[in-house]
Amino acid sequence: MSEEDRARLYSWLCEQTDEPLAEYLMSCLAPAPLLDLVTKDFLRSELEKYPTKDEVAARFAAFGDRMEAKFDQLAVQRDADRREFAAQREADRAELAVQREADRAEFAAQREADRAEVKNQCRWGLWCRS
Template sequence: MSEEDRSRLYAWFREHTDEPLAEYLMSCLAPAPLSDLATKTDLAGIDKRFERVDQRFDALFALREADRTEAAALREQDRAQAAALREQDRAERKSDLRSIKAHHYTVIGFIVALFVANLTIL
């Protein structure tokens, strides 16, 4: 039945009955020609296609999870390397600080010795 025929039939139902009954009667009729409606075989084919799509999505999700796991492992490795570099820098700064302090005390000692020597000369 064409859309034009459906519209005329609906209008006729509304003229001869009330609108809710016309709506109900139209809902009982197929909205398209029966040859255009999907059959169980069509739906089974669609289900198979969806199964294949689901399998592909499952494979993609598995790849994504593997990538996330790999990325997390790389982040942990990077964090461990950064922590090791920080510890190395701290150790180098401690040794640098010791040598700076020793040099500082040597200079201060030399200045004090010069000051005392200058006082004894005067």
């Protein structure tokens, strides 16, 4: 409301009621400088800078679709990693089984060599069981 409008309203209120009541009513109306008022055209031009509700909804939908695609890619990658790790685990188990058998054979050969040596020592009387 411009100052001119406020002055006209105040004088009308004074005619209709008494001056204290007119002053009270005018104090209830917040004064706004004319420079702070916004025109509809200015408001429209400012609002055009921001996306509409439909545009925001479309962006969120596109974002959701991208996130879903990323989650699908992660699931595929996770499954591939699981298969790869399972294959590696089986390969490691097979390698360890071969190593275990080699160790058993080596320890059995060492045990037989130790028994033969003990037997040989008993034959010469160096060491025997009682």
